[in-house]
Every structure is written in structure tokens, then in C-alpha cells.
Amino acid sequence: xxxxxxxxxxxxxxxxxxxxxxxxxxxxxxxxxxxxxxxxxxxxxxxxxxxxxxxxxxxxxxxxxxxxxxxxxxxxxxxxxxxxxxxxxxxxxxxxxxxxxxxxxxxxxxxxxxxxxxxxxxxxxxxxxxxxxxxxxxxxxxxxxxxxxxxxxxxxxxxxxxxxxxxxxxxxxxxxxxxxxxxxxxxxxxxxxxxxxxxxxxxxxxxxxxxxxxxxxxxxxxxxxxxxxxxxxxxxxxxxxxxxxxxxxxxxxxxxxxxxxxxxxxxxxxxxxxxxxxx
Amino acid sequence: xxxxxxxxxxxxxxxxxxxxxxxxxxxxxxxxxxxxxxxxxxxxxxxxxxxxxxxxxxxxxxxxxxxxxxxxx
Numbered sequence: 001x002x003x004x005x006x007x008x009x010x011x012x013x014x015x016x017x018x019x020x021x022x023x024x025x026x027x028x029x030x031x032x033x034x035x036x037x038x039x040x041x042x043x044x045x046x047x048x049x050x051x052x053x054x055x056x057x058x059x060x061x062x063x064x065x066x067x068x069x070x071x072x073x074x075x076x077x078x079x080x081x082x083x084x085x086x087x088x089x090x091x092x093x094x095x096x097x098x099x100x101x102x103x104x105x106x107x108x109x110x111x112x113x114x115x116x117x118x119x120x121x122x123x124x125x126x127x128x129x130x131x132x133x134x135x136x137x138x139x140x141x142x143x144x145x146x147x148x149x150x151x152x153x154x155x156x157x158x159x160x161x162x163x164x165x166x167x168x169x170x171x172x173x174x175x176x177x178x179x180x181x182x183x184x185x186x187x188x189x190x191x192x193x194x195x196x197x198x199x200x201x202x203x204x205x206x207x208x209x210x211x212x213x214x215x216x217x218x219x220x221x222x223x224x225x226x227x228x229x230x231x232x233x234x235x236x237x238x239x240x241x242x243x244x245x246x247x248x249x250x251x252x253x254x255x256x257x258x259x260x261x262x263x264x265x266x267x268x269x270x271x272x273x274x275x276x277x278x279x
Numbered sequence: 280x281x282x283x284x285x286x287x288x289x290x291x292x293x294x295x296x297x298x299x300x301x302x303x304x305x306x307x308x309x310x311x312x313x314x315x316x317x318x319x320x321x322x323x324x325x326x327x328x329x330x331x332x333x334x335x336x337x338x339x340x341x342x343x344x345x346x347x348x349x350x351x352x
Contacts, residue, residue, distance in 0.1 A: 112340075114350040114351075114352065117347075117350060117352055118352065121352065141338070142338055142339055142340050143340060144335075144339065145335070145336060145339035145340065145342060146339065146340040146341065146342045149342040150342070150346055153346070153347065154347075157347075172335055173329075173331040173332040173335050174332045174335035174336050174339065200331065203331070238282075
């Protein structure tokens with residue numbers, strides 16, 4: 001089955017992972033900007049990172065037939081440094097015309113501080129000004145519930161935000177309902193220990209239905225598994241769910257959400273064009 | 280039940296071994312975390328739905344509706 005991983009940090013992965021993902025049916029992916037495992041010292045470090053996301057990774061992915069898309073921001077952890085964050089936010093418009101940029105992300109909260117919230121609001125202003133979609137990181141573990149509610153407050157308090165163009169990621173059992181009820185898209189991150197397992201993600205799909213739900217692997221430099229989405233596909237099949245239901249979550253929903261971005265020039269491998277059908 | 284029994288059995292066994300490990304360890308474990316774990320185990324034993332959601336909320340920080348005014352945002 002073809003699938004799209006809507007949230008995977010390929011800068012952290014070796015090239016062999018691209019090959020494995022391609023063999024498992026991954027046909028496209030989107031990579032939000034995130035924390036590198038250490039705090040960067042200057043805005044110029046982010047300029048190089050954004051070049052990696054917009055120039056290097058698309059080429060690396062294309063070697064294995066995977067279409068690579070990306071999102072730009074300064075992540076919630078480094079957003080604690082307000083001065084640096086404002087320099088990075090001022091630089092982002094230089095990259096918004098790059099052909100694989102889908103929007104602003106993954107913005108969000110980490111420890112739910114005032115500085116993080118301040119920079120979240122400034123990222124929102126950037127997205128509104130440039131009519132960009134938004135991809136959101138919600139905090140982990142004990143901070144998730146509080147942080148998700150704070151993020152939803154900031155989004156829903158601003159009438160200029162269209163919920164159908166916002167994806168709220170890392171939802172779990174205690175946050176998914178309020179995200180969906182407010183009209184946003186919700187992403188389940190399949191990740192050991194601190195996020196959601198494939199079995200629990202399948203439970204959430206059974207309880208809330210497949211509409212506006214996505215599944216991703218995160219696939220970062222931590223103890224993550226880049227092939228976690230195929231694990232969910234396997235779990236859903238094991239439970240006897242229809243292929244059409246599984247396909248909606250792992251393939252059709254990402255296409256529907258991303259298609260709201262002008263740069264999502266996705267070529268569907270499952271649609272035979274007139275040219276390719278000609279003998 | 281056929282699909283879940285051995286998985287649940289294995290998870291209970293892991294928990295039992297974890298508690299034994301705590302017992303063998305040095306230092307006190309009677310802090311807020313052990314209280315949370317005990318409350319979590321109580322939720323598992325209740326015959327009510329949405330146990331996973333309730334366990335998540337048990338281990339979550341409290342949300343305050345007035346956080347924006349507290350932060351001056």
C-alpha cells in the first residue's frame with residue numbers, strides 16, 4: 001500500500017532509511033523544522049538548516065522515488081530564546097517560495113512558558129501574513145494536556161486562523177477529541193515511550209473515525225522508528241479493517257490536507273496519466 | 280480476548296517485575312510519583328470506559344483557563 005509520512009525528520013536518518021521507506025510504500029513525506037539535539041548559536045545556523053531542508057533532502061529523497069516536502073520555523077525548545085527566534089522568523093520569508101515548502105512548522109510549546117507562547121503567536125502572525133498552512137508540535141508527557149489546551153486557545157482566539165489549514169501533531173487519548181472538535185487536523189505520532197504506539201493509534205481511529213486524522217513516525221535522532229506507519233497499517237489489517245479505511249488515514253488524508261498548500265505539487269504514483277498509459 | 284490475553288499478561292508481569300526492582304533498590308520511593316502510579320493502577324481495575332484517557336489525565340499538569348492573562352499575552 002502506498003503511504004505518506006506527514007511528519008518525519010529525515011535530516012537525522014541515514015540514506016539507507018530512504019531506501020527502506022521506499023520499499024515499504026512511502027511515496028512522499030513532509031519534514032517539519034525541529035530541534036537538532038542542541039541549541040544553535042545563531043540565525044545563520046538556521047539558514048544552513050533551511051537550505052538542507054529545501055535543497056539537500058529533496059534530492060536525497062528523489063533518488064529513491066520519494067517526494068520530499070518541508071515546513072519552516074524555529075522549534076518550541078529554542079523559542080525560549082526570544083531574540084534568536086525573532087531573527088529566524090524574519091529570515092523565513094526568504095524560503096517560502098522554495099518549491100517544497102508547505103508552510104510554517106512545527107511550531108508549538110515545549111515546557112509551556114511565556115517565551116514559547118510569545119514566539120508561537122509571532123509564528124502565527126507570519127503564517128497569516130503569508131497565507132501559509134501551519135503544522136503544530138504539542139508537548140510531551142505531563143506537559144501535553146496543558147500545552148495542547150494553551151495552543152488551541154491561541155489558535156481559536158484568532159478569527160483569522162482557518163482550522164482546516166492547521167495540523168496539530170502528537171495527539172494522544174486525552175487531546176485528540178478537543179483538537180478534532182475545534183475543526184483542526186490531528187496527527188498521531190507513532191513513537192516508543194513518550195508518544196503513541198501503533199495499537200493505541202488504531203484504537204483512536206476506531207473511536208473517532210478516520211476523518212482529519214493522520215499518522216506519522218517522527219523518525220528523528222531519538223529512539224524512533226521511521227517505518228512506524230507501516231506498523232500501523234499492519235496493526236489495522238490484523239484487526240480486520242478495510243483497506244479503504246487504512247488508505248484514507250495513511251494516504252488520502254495527507255494528500256487532502258497538504259493540497260491546501262500551493263507548493264504541494266504531488267505526483268500520485270497510483271494514478272495512470274495519459275502519457276504513461278500510452279504504449 | 281484471544282488476541283489480547285498474552286499481551287496483557289506480559290504487561291502485568293513487566294509491572295510486577297518493575298515494582299520488585301523498586302523494592303530491591305536503595306532510597307525511598309514514597310514520593311508523589313508512587314502515589315500517581317497507585318492511582319493509575321486503580322483506574323485500570325475500574326470497570327469503566329476511557330481508561331487510557333483517564334490515565335493520561337492523571338499524569339498531566341493542570342490547565343488554567345486564565346493562563347494568557349497570567350502571562351500578560
